[in-house]
Each structure stands twice: as C-alpha cells, then as structure tokens.
Amino acid sequence: xxxxxxxxxxxxxxxxxxxxxxxxxxxxxxxxxxxxxxxxxxxxxxxxxxxxxxxxxxxxxxxxxxxxxxxxxxxxxxxxxxxxxxxxxxxxxxxxxxxxxxxxxxxxxxxxxxxxxxxxxxxxxxxxxxxxxxxxxxxxxxxxxxxxxxxxxxxxxxxxxxxxxxxxxxxxxxxxxxxxxxxxxxxxxxxxxxxxxxxxxxxxxxxxxxxxxxxxxxxxxxxxxxxxxxxxxxxxxxxxxxxxxxxxxxxxxxxxxxxxxxxxxxxxxxxxxxxxxxxxxxxxxxxxxxxxxxxxxxxxxxxxxxxxxxxxxxxxxxxxxxxxxxxxx
Ligand code: UDP
Ligand code: MG
Numbered sequence: 001x002x003x004x005x006x007x008x009x010x011x012x013x014x015x016x017x018x019x020x021x022x023x024x025x026x027x028x029x030x031x032x033x034x035x036x037x038x039x040x041x042x043x044x045x046x047x048x049x050x051x052x053x054x055x056x057x058x059x060x061x062x063x064x065x066x067x068x069x070x071x072x073x074x075x076x077x078x079x080x081x082x083x084x085x086x087x088x089x090x091x092x093x094x095x096x097x098x099x100x101x102x103x104x105x106x107x108x109x110x111x112x113x114x115x116x117x118x119x120x121x122x123x124x125x126x127x128x129x130x131x132x133x134x135x136x137x138x139x140x141x142x143x144x145x146x147x148x149x150x151x152x153x154x155x156x157x158x159x160x161x162x163x164x165x166x167x168x169x170x171x172x173x174x175x176x177x178x179x180x181x182x183x184x185x186x187x188x189x190x191x192x193x194x195x196x197x198x199x200x201x202x203x204x205x206x207x208x209x210x211x212x213x214x215x216x217x218x219x220x221x222x223x224x225x226x227x228x229x230x231x232x233x234x235x236x237x238x239x240x241x242x243x244x245x246x247x248x249x250x251x252x253x254x255x256x257x258x259x260x261x262x263x264x265x266x267x268x269x270x271x272x273x274x275x276x277x278x279x280x281x282x283x284x285x286x287x288x289x290x291x292x293x294x295x296x297x298x299x300x301x302x303x304x305x306x307x308x309x310x311x312x313x314x315x316x317x318x319x320x321x322x323x324x325x326x327x328x329x
Contacts, residue, residue: 007066008038009112010091010167014081015099016047019056020206026060026067028105036109042067044099045085048075051207078210079180086170094165096180100207102130103162104200111164111197120169120192123155123184124162124199131203139216146220150227151185155196158184162199172312177222178215189230191312234310236299240292248285254278 011029015022026042033040046054046069057069070088072081082096093115097103107124114122131137140159148154158181165183173186184194232239255278261267269275303310 005039007041007091009033009040009093009095009108010085010089011040011042011095011097011105011108012082012085012089013042013044013097013099014047014078014085015044015049015053015057016075016078016081016210017049017051017053018099018207019049019051019053021099021101022053022056023060025099025101025105026064028101029108030064030066032105032108036112038112040066041089041091043070043085043088044068045070045072045081045088047072047077047081077178079175079178082180083175086175089167089170092167094167094170096161096163096165098161100204102202102204103160104202107162107197107199108164111162111199114195114197115164115166118193119195120166121184121187121194122164123157123194123196124160125155125157125196126160126201127156127198129157129201131209135213139213143216143219143223147182147185147223150223151182151188151230153185153188153194155184155194157196158182160199160201172308177225178218179222179226181219182222182226185226185230189233191314232295234299234303236295237292240288240295244285244287244289244292246285247281247288251278251281251283251285254281 011033013025018025022044026044029042042064044057044067046057054069054071057067057071061067061069068088070084072084085096086094093112095108095111097105103124111122111124129137129140140157144156144158147158161180163183165187169187169190169192172190173183175183179186188194254274258269258272258275258278262269302308
C-alpha cells in the first residue's frame with residue numbers, strides 16, 4: 001500500500017494505560033485483517049497514558065507499517081480520543097474498538113460483511129458480557145433501555161465500543177461529553193441505516209477499567225442533549241414559541257378577567273392567587289418566546305457557520321450529478 005492510497009479500513013483504538021494489552025491487540029487486529037486481503041490502517045490514540053503506552057506505541061510504529069499512533073497531550077477521555085482517531089482515519093470503513101482486548105478483533109470480518117448488506121453503521125452487541133453484574137451490567141441494562149426509548153434506536157448494547165461505520169457518516173458528526181456511545185442515535189438523526197450484531201466479549205486480562213458508577217450520571221445528561229438535538233435541532237421555535245404563546249394567551253385572558261372584575265364590578269383583586277398566576281404566565285410566556293427566537297438564531301449559526309445542511313443526502317443519481325449549489329460554495 002503506497003502512502004497516499006486510501007485504505008479500505010481504519011481501525012480506531014482509544015488507549016489509556018493499556019501498555020500490557022497493546023502488543024497483543026495490534027497483533028490480533030493485524031492477523032485478522034491480513035486474512036481479509038483488504039488495505040487497512042490501525043490508528044491508536046494515546047489519551048495521555050501514564051504507564052508508558054505512548055512510548056510503546058512509538059516503538060511499535062517502527063515495526064508495523066500499518067500502525068499510526070496519535071498521541072494526545074493529556075488525558076481527555078474516551079470520546080475525545082475517538083474523535084481524534086476519526087480525524088486521522090482515512091479508510092472507507094471505520095472500525096472502533098477498545099484497547100483492552102475486551103473486544104475481539106476476530107469479529108471484524110463479520111461486522112464488515114454486515115455493513116456490505118447495505119448498512120451505514122453496525123453496532124456490536126456484547127451478548128455474553130464479562131463485567132461486574134451489579135455495578136456495570138445493571139446500570140447498563142437500564143441505560144440501554146432508556147436510550148432506546150428516548151432516541152428511537154433500540155439497540156441492546158449502546159456501550160459496546162466495537163462498531164463499524166461508513167466513513168461519510170463519521171465525517172458528519174461532532175462529539176462532545178460522553179457522546180461516543182450515542183453515535184448510533186446521532187447517526188440515526190442523520191438518517192443512517194443501523195443494525196446490531198452479537199460479538200464476543202472477554203474479561204479484562206490486563207490493567208483496570210477506567211470507569212465506575214459515575215459514568216451513569218454523565219450518560220443520562222448526554223441522553224438529554226441527544227433527545228433535544230433529535231427533537232428540536234432545526235425548529236426550536238416550534239416548541240418554545242408554542243409554549244410561550246400558550247402561556248401568554250392564558251395570562252392575558254386571566255388578566256382581562258381580573259380587569260373586568262376590578263373595573264366593571266369594583267371588586268378588590270389585590271389578594272387573589274389568580275393575579276399571581278396571570279403575572280407568572282405572562283412573564284414566562286414572553287421568556288419562552290424570546291428564548292425560542294434566540295434558539296432559532298443559534299441554530300442558524302450552528303448550521304450555517306459549519307456549512308451543515310439541515311438534511312443529509314444518501315445518493316444522487318442521474319443527470320449532472322454534481323449540480324448542487326452546496327458543493328460550489
Ligand atoms: N479510555 C481512554 N481514555 C479514558 C478512559 C478510557 O482512551 O480516559 C479507553 C481505554 O483505554 C479503553 C476504552 O477507552 O480502550 C474503554 O475503557 P474501559 O475498558 O476502561 O471501559 P469499560 O470497558 O470498562 O467500559
Ligand atoms: Mg474495557
């Protein structure tokens with residue numbers, strides 16, 4: 001493979017303190033991919049490891065010509081590390097997996113075959129997951145159910161890192177927080193075809209897990225973000241404007257009613273709870289409405305500053321194919 005050839009496959013691996021696993025992992029990935037006869041590259045992103053993983057990667061690069069090491073300056077977390085890997089990956093298909101040998105590289109050909117069936121994303125499903133039952137499996141079961149309900153993409157296992165993507169899909173997505181596990185949901189928002197495939201899972205042999213229960217909270221917060229992105233990204237005014245107008249209308253009606261009582265019938269309205277309600281409704285109504293307007297402006301900036309259209313084209317067929325104005329600009 002010459003230097004500027006586009007590889008068929010990029011395997012992206014975030015690495016944080018996995019020095020013992022790394023040599024085995026790279027061996028295993030290479031063995032599997034050589035059998036497939038496809039051009040491949042392995043991109044290991046060292047996420048500021050303190051156990052010598054970075055140094056080891058530097059020396060492994062000397063002997064493995066398909067290996068590229070991206071060394072981050074400090075520990076950013078799994079999502080930024082994956083995002084860095086995506087930025088350096090050039091393959092037509094991108095595979096992500098963990099650096100701790102819990103995922104099995106031998107599953108890669110099956111993921112690729114599934115992708116060939118016409119999917120944009122194939123997500124691994126650790127059917128027989130080898131992690132602690134109470135602190136990991138239970139929260140994960142609840143999280144998967146919740147994420148499935150909220151996003152509308154019902155996968156058994158959002159947390160599985162072993163996934164295969166078409167690279168166009170990844171190029172469209174920006175990752176923040178712990179959003180890497182929501183890639184299927186984000187991809188679904190972008191109109192991708194998604195499926196899952198049972199894959200193997202091993203207990204950790206070396207090193208230790210970087211996560212505990214604290215992750216559950218962060219995942220739930222990210223879920224809220226994804227929910228709003230899915231629902232309102234291109235039409236915030238439909239939501240905030242609607243509730244704003246309803247609140248203002250109710251407030252106005254109550255206000256009129258109280259005014260009639262006061263002016264028409266001479267009643268005292270100063271001590272009526274209804275008055276407080278009317279005022280609160282009016283104020284929140286105006287706020288919701290103006291918030292909706294602001295959100296509209298922000299949304300426009302978001303899409304236009306990045307040249308992100310509000311739709312995603314799967315394919316253009318026939319005619320003068322490159323005639324979109326989008327591309328000329
Ligand atoms: N990881 C990382 N940066 C971090 C934490 C983790 O790059 O700050 C990597 C880690 O090296 C591993 C993957 O993310 O390759 C998943 O981490 P881990 O195995 O600890 O998670 P678990 O499998 O226990 O959910
Ligand atoms: Mg792991």
